[in-house]
Amino acid sequence: MLSAAAAERNKDPILSVLRDIVNTERPLQALEISSGTGQHVIHFAQALRNITWLPSEYDRQSLASIEAYRAHYQLHNVKPAIHLDASQPHQYWGGIQPESLDLVLNINMIHISPLSCTEVRLLNYFSIMCP
Template structure:
């Protein structure tokens, strides 16, 4: 069962945003894309027991960790983790059906994956979310072409040295990509350690 310090630090602030953004009473279905170690979904499931969670991950080592967290905490509202390549069309997402989720959560993925993954995230989320469903992304972002503070500038440079296709994405770019799929940036929540939560709402068909 893997644990990383960053997930322990940010799980409570992200949970606070979730509590403000989704119902804590009526039954909901949530998909977490890029669940990592499983710490987030385990924590959220214990706090928001009205939500049935579907964790997913690309890296097989993390799939085992997610299952370990699920078993350790006896999480009956968390389904078995599935392998998911977010860069592929949603039809390839392990049998996930269109318009089947109220919430999609994606934490600390966009800046450490290629643009194909970012574009796939928005296209896929738009397809699997119900009308008025919510996509929540968390991480560090650029704002109006600027990255601040210096620690985020340094982080962006280190990412691009590791892989030229990685790096902090600008919120304006993500807004544009979202709108192309029918997801509209509804709220930006400031978070600790110079991160943000971006909340995108799927447009209603009515």
């Protein structure tokens, strides 16, 4: 399991915002784009048990870390991580249907990824979610 100091520092403040904006009384489906080490998704899944989380990552080493966290914590509301290239349109994201998601979360990707990831994600995906 990889560990990032920034993820440890910001997981509680981000969780606080999520609690303020997310309905905690009904089952929800969430996609985390660029899940990194897996620390965030596990932390959020422990606190927000009504949300089923789908972690995703482009980097293979990070995918292995996410799976190590899943194996360690055994949370039923965290699905196996998927390989996701955010520079590609959502049609290439492993069959994820935008209308099946209640929440799309992305933390710490834009500043380290090519501009194409941000452009594709914002223009193609969110235009479908928020017409």
